[in-house]
Amino acid sequence: MPPRKKRTYATENEPETSSKRLCSKKSADSGFSVKRCTTWFNNYCAENDGSIGPDGIERFCKDLGVEPENIIMLVLAYRMDAKDMGYFTLNEWIKGMTYLQCDCIEKLNNKFDLLNASLSDPVTFKNVYRFAFDFSLENGNRSLDKPTAIALMTLLLDGRWSLFNEFVQFLEQSKFRGINKDQWYNVYEFSRHILPDLSNYDEDGAWPVLLDEFVEWYQQHLSKTSEVGVSI
Amino acid sequence: MSGISKGGKKDTKMRIRAFPITMDEKYVNNIWALLKNAIQEIQKKNNSGLSFEELYRNAYTMVLHKHGEKLYTGLREVVTEHLINKVRVEVVDALRNNFLQVLNSAWNDHQTSMVMIRDILMYMDRVYVQQNNVENVYNLGLMIFRDQIIRFPLVHSHLRDTLLTMVAKERKGEVVDRGSVKNACKMLMILGIDSRSVYEEDFEKPFLIQSAEFYRLESEKFLAENSASVYIKKVEARILEEAERATHYLDKSTEEPIVKVLEDELIRKHMKTIVEMENSGVVHMLKNNKSEDLACMYKLFCRVPDGLRTMCDCISAYLREQGKALVTEDDNGTNAITFIQSLLDLKDRFDHFLHESFSNDRLFKQMISSDFEHFINLNPRSPEYLSLFIDDRLRKGVKGMSEQEIENVLDKSMVLFRFLQEKDVFERYYKQHLAKRLLLNKSVSDDSEKNMISKLKTECGCQFTSKLEGMFKDMTVSNTIMEEFKHHLQQSVTNLNGVELYVRVLTTGFWPFQSSLSKCNMPSAPNMAFEAFRRFYLGKHSGRQLSLQPQHGSADLHATFFGIKRANTGPMDLVDEGAASSSGKSLRRHIIQVSTYHMVILMLFNKKESWSYDEIKNETDIPERDLMRALQSLALGKITQRVLSKDPKTKDIEASHMFTVNDQFTSKLFRVKIQSVATKGDTEPERNETRNKVDEDRKHEIEAAIVRIMKARKRLQHNVLVAEVTEQLKARFLPSPVVIKKRIEGLIEREYLSRTAEDRKIYTYVA
Numbered sequence A: 001m002p003p004r005k006k007r008t009y010a011t012e013n014e015p016e017t018s019s020k021r022l023c024s025k026k027s028a029d030s031g032f033s034v035k036r037c038t039t040w041f042n043n044y045c046a047e048n049d050g051s052i053g054p055d056g057i058e059r060f061c062k063d064l065g066v067e068p069e070n071i072i073m074l075v076l077a078y079r080m081d082a083k084d085m086g087y088f089t090l091n092e093w094i095k096g097m098t099y100l101q102c103d104c105i106e107k108l109n110n111k112f113d114l115l116n117a118s119l120s121d122p123v124t125f126k127n128v129y130r131f132a133f134d135f136s137l138e139n140g141n142r143s144l145d146k147p148t149a150i151a152l153m154t155l156l157l158d159g160r161w162s163l164f165n166e167f168v169q170f171l172e173q174s175k176f177r178g179i180n181k182d183q184w185y186n187v188y189e190f191s192r193h194i195l196p197d198l199s200n201y202d203e204d205g206a207w208p209v210l211l212d213e214f215v216e217w218y219q220q221h222l223s224k225t226s227e228v229g230v231s232i
Numbered sequence B: 001m002s003g004i005s006k007g008g009k010k011d012t013k014m015r016i017r018a019f020p021i022t023m024d025e026k027y028v029n030n031i032w033a034l035l036k037n038a039i040q041e042i043q044k045k046n047n048s049g050l051s052f053e054e055l056y057r058n059a060y061t062m063v064l065h066k067h068g069e070k071l072y073t074g075l076r077e078v079v080t081e082h083l084i085n086k087v088r089v090e091v092v093d094a095l096r097n098n099f100l101q102v103l104n105s106a107w108n109d110h111q112t113s114m115v116m117i118r119d120i121l122m123y124m125d126r127v128y129v130q131q132n133n134v135e136n137v138y139n140l141g142l143m144i145f146r147d148q149i150i151r152f153p154l155v156h157s158h159l160r161d162t163l164l165t166m167v168a169k170e171r172k173g174e175v176v177d178r179g180s181v182k183n184a185c186k187m188l189m190i191l192g193i194d195s196r197s198v199y200e201e202d203f204e205k206p207f208l209i210q211s212a213e214f215y216r217l218e219s220e221k222f223l224a225e226n227s228a229s230v231y232i233k234k235v236e237a238r239i240l241e242e243a244e245r246a247t248h249y250l251d252k253s254t255e256e257p258i259v260k261v262l263e264d265e266l267i268r269k270h271m272k273t274i275v276e277m278e279n280s281g282v283v284h285m286l287k288n289n290k291s292e293d294l295a296c297m298y299k300l301f302c303r304v305p306d307g308l309r310t311m312c313d314c315i316s317a318y319l320r321e322q323g324k325a326l327v328t329e330d331d332n333g334t335n336a337i338t339f340i341q342s343l344l345d346l347k348d349r350f351d352h353f354l355h356e357s358f359s360n361d362r363l364f365k366q367m368i369s370s371d372f373e374h375f376i377n378l379n380p381r382s383p384e385y386l387s388l389f390i391d392d393r394l395r396k397g398v399k400g401m402s403e404q405e406i407e408n409v410l411d412k413s414m415v416l417f418r419f420l421q422e423k424d425v426f427e428r429y430y431k432q433h434l435a436k437r438l439l440l441n442k443s444v445s446d447d448s449e450k451n452m453i454s455k456l457k458t459e460c461g462c463q464f465t466s467k468l469e470g471m472f473k474d475m476t477v478s479n480t481i482m483e484e485f486k487h488h489l490q491q492s493v494t495n496l497n498g499v500e501l502y503v504r505v506l507t508t509g510f511w512p513f514q515s516s517l518s519k520c521n522m523p524s525a526p527n528m529a530f531e532a533f534r535r536f537y538l539g540k541h542s543g544r545q546l547s548l549q550p551q552h553g554s555a556d557l558h559a560t561f562f563g564i565k566r567a568n569t570g571p572m573d574l575v576d577e578g579a580a581s582s583s584g585k586s587l588r589r590h591i592i593q594v595s596t597y598h599m600v601i602l603m604l605f606n607k608k609e610s611w612s613y614d615e616i617k618n619e620t621d622i623p624e625r626d627l628m629r630a631l632q633s634l635a636l637g638k639i640t641q642r643v644l645s646k647d648p649k650t651k652d653i654e655a656s657h658m659f660t661v662n663d664q665f666t667s668k669l670f671r672v673k674i675q676s677v678a679t680k681g682d683t684e685p686e687r688n689e690t691r692n693k694v695d696e697d698r699k700h701e702i703e704a705a706i707v708r709i710m711k712a713r714k715r716l717q718h719n720v721l722v723a724e725v726t727e728q729l730k731a732r733f734l735p736s737p738v739v740i741k742k743r744i745e746g747l748i749e750r751e752y753l754s755r756t757a758e759d760r761k762i763y764t765y766v767a
Helices: A025-029 A034-044 A054-064 A071-080 A090-100 A105-118 A122-136 A146-157 A164-173 A181-193 A209-228 B025-043 B052-064 B068-096 B099-120 B122-132 B137-150 B153-172 B178-191 B197-225 B228-248 B252-275 B282-287 B291-301 B307-327 B336-356 B362-376 B382-394 B403-419 B423-439 B446-460 B462-492 B524-540 B577-586 B596-604 B613-620 B624-635 B684-713 B718-729 B737-749
Strands: A143-145 A178-180 B554-562 B587-595 B610-612 B644-647 B658-661 B671-673 B715-717 B753-755 B762-765
Touching (some): A034 A054, A054 A071, A071 A090, A071 A122, A071 A146, A090 A105, A122 A146, A146 A164, A178 A181, B052 B068, B068 B099, B068 B122, B068 B153, B099 B137, B099 B178, B137 B153, B153 B178, B153 B228, B197 B228, B228 B252, B228 B291, B252 B307, B291 B307, B307 B362, B336 B362, B403 B446, B423 B462, B446 B462, B596 B624, B610 B613, B624 B644, B684 B718, B718 B762
Antiparallel strands (some): B554 B587, B644 B658, B753 B762
């Protein structure tokens, strides 16, 4: 742990103040402090629950300057190894913030670009992607319902997969009512390994039936639109 | 010449001691001149004046004194000169005139003289020839003859042409001098010395080429003019002819190549044409049962590679077409019995051909099997129909068939069973039909039933038949229990109120019924009787549960019909004798044989005269569909079946319609059986239901197979897993790879399997 520096202002006595005041330029340059982190956490805590709830998260996001649906939040949750979407416990908070070495908003802001950049690393991205599924699952379910799945997928894959829009289109008109973990994982694998023209897709590739049907649908879709002379 | 002393003892050979005296040139030349002269005399056929012994001795001397070479060379010259200047001239002269005879006699003369010459020069053969590795005398003579006479261009070509022309003539049917051809061929064979190369090059090769051409033309002509069967017979005849020709006057070794040429030209090149000939080819033969013609064709086509395959393909196409026509559903509705019977007949027909014409050839056998397998599975109802067919055969009252005949039919049905891909569908239907047979007591004999089951067991193993056997056991056990029950009744003097009860106890797992979803309100009399039985049974077997199955079972009811409508019509069967007799002849009594549901409904009319549909429904609690059916058969069937009347007299049934006893009911029979409206075989919705159940079962079987395999193998690649599953299940049905994949995904979701991290195509078993 970095050495603690003495601070001149009292932070513990004003739990309701905006977190911006917690971090002055001075402390932004100082090392990581668990205590400060905890205080920061308590700022968003809901009641005496001991964890940050949806309201707290909303405030947190506002302070951070991002919408709650931003992918950064997912990355953060991943680093925290958070269990439930919409809730952070103290332990999770500490875990994640310690990893990032952030105990106040400013430090976190500085890390923004780093966090975004980390998604370019395929390993990190894959882990975040996979984490997102379990994170979004409601208790006891084995699959995400279609709208949730599509929303989550949009967050993660829109712009990173050329066939993404077509896949969503397919999903929406299909009879599948949800996505289970195996399908979720394989969608990502598919997006990484299969070329946009599907030339290296093979039927014996042990892809889930969902993806086999997507390929079929897409090929029909292609021939239909090419007949009409519309460019995709 | 110095003296040559003879050897000591007299024996068969002359032993002459070697004499180491050298000879001078002149002496040698003299000897040679002598020999030369002798040779020439021999060649002129003037050998009578020669002394064999003297000549031999001279030759011997020469060789002995190392002049073998001179002798050899000289011999060669003499022979060559003779052949060129004398013999060849003669032969050439005779080119247009008795050529073969002249040639032949020249050859014979040559052979004779060479033999004699060889005899004289035998010592040279033994010693000089051996030591110097040159041809012996006789062979030398052959070679010279060959080179100077036979291979002389004029002779060579003329000989060949002559021979070929003669063969051609004979083929056209003319008579030719076979002897001279034979001699010529023999000569050529001998001239090859240790090989047949002379014969082959000078005669056989051009012969084969000519023959090929000849038969090429002939085949085209024949084909154009003749039907397939006639053509085949002609081909057979030609083959025999050529074989005989080779044996008799060509060289025997030519038989094989010439037959091959024929086979090639006459058969192989026209296989398809022959087979597919309109109105006479294979299809025609099959249609008209020409087993003999087919047998001829088979024998003939055996000779060429792919000949049988060509036949087989054509037959297969025809068979598939026939089969397909048989299994395609008629718009008028398909009768299961005729469906299966026609398939059996087709199989019989083709087995007959297999036996009579194709001598049980394995290729044809396999073709028939695979074709049957192909088209029988084109119709998804085949398993159901097969079960119905067998059901029909096993029922009572199949007249005119002995045990043996029934056995045969069942065996043949088993053959069709083997072709079915969806054996699990068959199993389901067979269970249903067997249950009906057993419960309605319709089997023709228990033995036939058990026989059939053991056949199925041999085919499919115990799992298939264990439940069927269970059903049988239940029947036997029920009989025993009824005996005991009767005994019990007598002993305990229990009164069943005049109800004669017969109970069959069925073990739930064995029988294909839905366990009682259907409850209904039993009338009191049968209900009490049943309760008596229940008490008895549970007394013997505690811990079991008995539930009455009202959708099965039957009842015989005593029914009294009053002809005229009277003001106070009493309930049906409680009228006392007095009142009955006073109403006179219009009173009719019958015994009605009905189903349980019918009984429940009819007995209502003991309480009240008329009932509405709704009231009946509420009172009996019979499920709607069954109630409809029951009322239809009671009130809306044939006139001779209408025990009830409905008001209004429409064809449909609505909640408010009223039912009363049809007192006008008449029948010629005392015992009237009320038919159920049920159809034989499944209706459309029933079929779908069965199909759904089958699909459900299959899902479980596939998953069980997957888990079993993965548990044993721990890690498997996707394709291998799919292949293994298919292999394990194919005895019951053919699962599609897509369905298997879906089941794998289901198992992944439920965490029985997972994909390995390194390769998503490999699954591992999750313990």
